[in-house]
Amino acid sequence: MENTIKRTECRGCGKFFVGTSVFDEHRIGSYGEAIHNAKGNVTGYTPHSRRCMTEEEMRVAGMDCEKKLVHIIIEGKNTYEEHDVWFMIAWRARAKSATYGKQTDEDEEEDNDDA
Numbered sequence: 001m002e003n004t005i006k007r008t009e010c011r012g013c014g015k016f017f018v019g020t021s022v023f024d025e026h027r028i029g030s031y032g033e034a035i036h037n038a039k040g041n042v043t044g045y046t047p048h049s050r051r052c053m054t055e056e057e058m059r060v061a062g063m064d065c066e067k068k069l070v071h072i073i074i075e076g077k078n079t080y081e082e083h084d085v086w087f088m089i090a091w092r093a094r095a096k097s098a099t100y101g102k103q104t105d106e107d108e109e110e111d112n113d114d115a
């Protein structure tokens with residue numbers, strides 16, 4: 001099956017991504033940083049504000065989405081579902097120009113559009 005990707009789905013917002021590195025990019029905010037006093041003891045934590053970017057924020061961050069068949073294994077069976085899948089525009093361009101044919105990021109798809 002051509003033009004398919006493995007599933008990287010966000011359980012927060014339900015969006016699909018070409019890889020975990022792109023997934024990481026859409027998660028922003030703090031996990032809650034430790035606050036130290038003068039002696040270096042932890043006195044508290046900043047608020048946990050980890051969240052998903054909105055689609056608007058993702059586009060501003062240089063991401064885009066396209067319809068792709070996503071490879072999903074359900075009870076041991078290979079299944080393909082069409083979803084909007086997000087990717088980093090710059091990363092894709094870089095992968096195509098500089099390191100095509102050489103696997104540098106195991107999460108990055110092979111995109112063989114012979115247009």
Ligand SMILES: [Zn+2]
Binds near residue numbers: 011012013014015026
């Ligand atoms: Zn998300």
